[in-house]
Amino acid sequence: MNEKSVEHVVTAPPPEAAEADPAGADRNPVKMRTRGVNVHYAEKHALRDVSLDIGEREVTALIGPSGCGKSTFLRCLNRMNDTIDICRVTGRLELDGQDIYADSVDVVQLRASIGMVFQKPNPFPKSIFDNVAYGPRVHGLVADRADLEQLVEQSLRKAGLFDEVKDRFGDPGTSLSGGQQQRLCIARAIAVGPEVILMDEPCSSLDPIATARIEELIDELRQNYTIVIVTHSMQQAARVSQKTAFFHLGDLIEQGETPQIFTNPRDEKTQGYITGRFG
């Protein structure tokens, strides 16, 4: 695993996280910080005053019933909501202490640092190789073909897909199975060298075996990346995450260590949701 290829696109100031102690998960420094985030879709108030800290190199799960605003919140973190005309985001969102909604921030660079994996695998109608090479090419990350090939191979290895596709880089990305497609999308996100990876229900369209593979992968990726995952499966949240945040009707109800949320929730709404009484 080559750290260099990941680090050399980082735009934010050198992360102090490098010196952080990776062992103590609950003592991880804050990678992303949000304070009083409100989101409106035209008249609809979709998120109210969300303040959440996302720790570096750990997995934060966002759970809650459908329509609770967890996906909306996730899309605020890399400004994907910018592409929606009627969406208005207020409040403060920071990456490494820098306001990501500041005028001086280049959205293109921001999204290079904060990658995203979507609910449904969405490989481009290109070859497997070109799918992974897309980001590095767009950002001009590599000097020549050899570098590019190396980067693509590394990314596929990190996504645990390399051995399955090494003989057919030229095949269309859409020819892979659903689980492979999703790992291809993860490889595609990794290739740009992000620090944070956002995952929006990445397993909701996959079968249990493919889901298990992705969950293992998330656990491995945690060594190097900060991960935020939206999920409808509470078992999944319990399995892969260290921190959990529970959303309900646009409010952040409760956040904390995953074991604490699942065994000893403070709020009765959280209690109701994780025990399956609603949602």
Add this chain to the structure above:
Amino acid sequence: MNYGAILAALLVLTVLGFYLGRGRARAAAGRGQSRLHSLPGYYGAHVAIWMALPAFTLFVFWISFQGAIVEGIVWNGLPDRVTVLGETKPRDALPAEQKQLLINNIRNYATGDVVSGDVTALMKQGAAQYLRLEALSSWILAAAMAILAAVGLLLTYRSIAPTMRARVRVERVALLLLMVASTIAILTTVGIVLSLLFEALAFFTKVSPVDFLFGLEWSPQTAIREDQVGASGAFGAIPVFAGTMLITVIAMVVAVPVGLFAAIYLSEYASRRVRAAVKPVLEVLAGIPTVVYGFFAALTVAPMIRDAGAAVGLSVASESALAAGLIMGIMIIPFVSSLSDDIINAVPQALRDGSYGLGATRSETIRQVVLPAALPGIVGAVLLAVSRAIGETMIVVMAAGLSAKLTVNPFDAVTTVTVQIVTNLTGDPEFDSPKTLSAFALGLALFLVTLCLNVIALKVVQKYREKYD
């Protein structure tokens, strides 16, 4: 008896039959022995179908053949010696065209149409007979239809029982009707192709197909008398097709970039309000009659181009290929843009999100993700536009020339396949001269070209569709 009245009566009877059948089905259900197999309406429809369908089929056949039969009877009822065009001859010895003339006159007199020549006693006699027979025929028809409807009503009405599968039977008839409808469309196409084919074959007996397909000279005037000047009669189609190609290429050079970019702007950049305003306006272009484009090209654009050319020292024909091609291109813009717009919109938003999520800009996303994904569909749209341009007639009739010149110079006057078809068939043509028949050969060739283009386009579009299903 009036045919409209017959059909109206049948309709009324059928509606009655429907209510009768439904009522009986309800009554059968009401007795409560067992549940009806189908909804009562299906029993009504079953009765109605068997009343209307056989009677209506009889009606259609009757009126298609009654004319010939009535004429035959009238003809045989005429005296043995008849007077046509002032000559009296034995009826059986009349030449075919004189016999036809006499029959036409009798029929026209009977229906109050104009007859050729003076009305003779013979015509009056025939016409009276004709009218008598026609009235008789319509009464027989009405009676036969009534009997058919009654038989249909009786049989189906009596068969109504809870166990009868009325729904299945009605649906089978519905399927049959749908198949008949699609068969009519196909048969019409076949008929058109066959008529083209036979006329074209007649042409190829006069002009060799090799000369037609590979000849470099097109000059369809054939001599009426031996020593006529300027009657070369050359039927080499290459210059005509070259002209079509030249104008089509010019049209596509205009329509494809403009249409495609407009589609990209509308589907990717324009806000909802702009889109709602611009798209209908763009589609107004498609609503302009081609004849209006035609005189715009001929009277406004062509002289403009000629004057502009003269200003920079170019010699431009007043009926330049450029003028016709430009205007045709403008006509095709909405065609290209609205097809491409649909295709670009069909590219899943997830792909765009994926690209944005990797930090690609909007134009990078369009160039590297959206357009490649939409490309097969866009190629299909362009091919459809090409076949439209090739077949376009009115603009080129008005704005392109008539002289078949083998050239690629857009400032020259060229002629097109469609223009030649129009000029060779309009006016007062003789239907056995190669000049007239050449129109059919051209039409056949044009049909084959556009058919191939359409097939390729549909294949390409289909392949594109499979990708996201």
